[in-house]
Amino acid sequence: MAYGAYQRGYYITAFSIATRRVEEQKDVKAMTLLGELYANGLGIERDDKKAADWYRLAADRGDREAMFALAMFHLGGRTGTANREQAAKLFAAAAKLGHAASAYNLGLLYLEGQSFPQDFARAAELFRTAAQAGNPEAQYALATLYKEGRGVPKDMNESTRLMAAAALADLTDAQVEYAIAMFNGLGIAKNERAAAVLMAKAARKGNAVAQNRLANILAVGRGVQANPVEAIKWHIVAKAGGVSDIPLDTFVQKQAPDVRAAGEKAAKPWLDAIKEMRESRS
DSSP states (O other), X not given: OHHHHHHTTOHHHHHHHHHHHHHHHOXXXXXXXXXXXXXXXXXXXXXXXXXXXXXXXXXXXXXXXXXXXXXXXXXXXXXXXXOHHHHHHHHHHHHHTTOHHHHHHHHHHHHHTSSSOOOHHHHHHHHHHHHHTTOHHHHHHHHHHHHHTSSSOOOHHHHHHHHHHHHHTTOHHHHHHHHHHHHHTSSSOXXXXXXXXXXXXXXXXXXXXXXXXXXXXXXXXXXXXXXXXXXXXXXXXXXXXXXXXXXXXXXXXXSOHHHHHHHHHHHHHHHHHHHHHHHHHO
16 A cells, blocks of 8 residues: 555655554565655655665665665765665675666676676676566666677677667667667668667657767668758757767758758757756756
């Protein structure tokens, strides 16, 4: 009932029910839920210390979700100071209990090599565990290792298979990489049309690399009909996102003034949105 109230947005009710279950039954899941409510300030004032205390109580009693949440607290310094070693221990404990996100995050720590020696093979093992449980971030990470041959034998077929799974789960970076693989026929049959469709999807989600690739596709008309106005639009947007392209600059300069003007006009709403987003962050 507590989680049902939480999922429906009735946070005060969730807090009340969870508190009662802890008092009456020492309910571990209710402890974790109280940690979530305090951590996010839902129905009550945000309090990182109380959140960590509840997560710790639940983690000590074997709740893997609490272990993961507390590990993220340690990683982000929300328990006072960042403690990567403690985070790693909690990730490892939760991963042993089948928590996919913990296995993925522990794999990242092995890639970084700060908390312990860098170990690509161990990272790959952890990513594989999480990937098999359906974690798209782990599927993408493992695909990258197979693509580069780090920690695992280089295997473009396996890399592309994993990238496809992550792309299907709507992970934008994976969609870009999978679209590139399809466009070039790397680890999969070449399909420029399907690649263009997927690249356009990632571009509309704001990925600058996808916007640049889509601009090139539209400029030359591979997989889709050539469209210089749209090519210019996406080139301008991609540049605003930090991805430059000198050949596309040349392409734009060769277009008629009215075509350039149309492309610039089409790009303006995107540029306004990017500016607004940056101003809100500053």
